[in-house]
Amino acid sequence: MKQKSYPVFPDQIQASHDVDGGFLCFWTYWRPDPDDDDPEMPGLKQQMFTYIPALSHEPCLCGSKKVYGRCCRPQRYWRTICPNLAWQGYSVLESQTAVYHGVDGRRVREQLMDEIQLQCVEDTSRRAFWILWGDPALKSEYGIMCFGDIELQDNQTLLVTAMSRSRMAALSRILKKLMGKQLPQPDMDYDPVTVIDKRTGKHYALPIDTRKESFSIKHGRKNVNRKT
Numbered sequence: 001m002k003q004k005s006y007p008v009f010p011d012q013i014q015a016s017h018d019v020d021g022g023f024l025c026f027w028t029y030w031r032p033d034p035d036d037d038d039p040e041m042p043g044l045k046q047q048m049f050t051y052i053p054a055l056s057h058e059p060c061l062c063g064s065k066k067v068y069g070r071c072c073r074p075q076r077y078w079r080t081i082c083p084n085l086a087w088q089g090y091s092v093l094e095s096q097t098a099v100y101h102g103v104d105g106r107r108v109r110e111q112l113m114d115e116i117q118l119q120c121v122e123d124t125s126r127r128a129f130w131i132l133w134g135d136p137a138l139k140s141e142y143g144i145m146c147f148g149d150i151e152l153q154d155n156q157t158l159l160v161t162a163m164s165r166s167r168m169a170a171l172s173r174i175l176k177k178l179m180g181k182q183l184p185q186p187d188m189d190y191d192p193v194t195v196i197d198k199r200t201g202k203h204y205a206l207p208i209d210t211r212k213e214s215f216s217i218k219h220g221r222k223n224v225n226r227k228t
């Protein structure tokens with residue numbers, strides 16, 4: 001069964017975490033489950049936050065291409081990042097799902113099974129589930145790093161989940177490469193982005209509408225969310 005990938009934020013910021021000197025980074029790993037029928041099959045997901053220091057004059061780890069001292073360091077709230085596919089830097093954590101309706105499930109299943117960047121971890125008649133490892137897959141002591149997942153439901157709906165725009169773009173590129181014109185336009189769903197107030201340590205969610213708007217603009221669609 002699909003395991004939800006929403007991050008659980010730490011209750012407290014540890015004293016060792018300087019909010020003006022680095023980022024919280026969210027990692028997802030998969031590793032084999034020793035209790036599983038097939039101990040080689042990655043069946044356990046592990047997620048964790050680590051602290052990554054940042055220097056003022058260096059490019060900001062949020063991926064903005066500005067330097068940290070002029071980007072995330074002066075912000076009131078603390079943003080969380082996650083690594084991009086293939087060690088291509090980091091991006092701001094923005095959990096999102098793309099839903100593709102009415103796909104040709106049998107064909108899609110074969111195409112996804114053949115894709116070297118994906119690993120199938122569940123395959124039943126009702127549901128198949130792949131995780132994006134990239135090529136080569138990146139191993140660590142916690143398991144193999146995971147950059148998103150694809151679920152095929154009832155042989156007709158694809159559910160693509162990613163923790164950042166960059167990861168979603170990587171998954172979309174893979175699907176486009178495999179399916180070409182068969183690929184329908186997805187319905188996008190965004191989870192609230194949680195940030196941490198640097199002074200109070202309180203968590204709060206950023207408004208979703210502003211993020212939807214910029215996604216529409218980026219993809220050249222008519223923007224229905226813009227306020228006039």
Ligand SMILES: [Zn+2]
Pocket residue numbers: 060061062063064068071072073
């Ligand atoms: Zn930044």
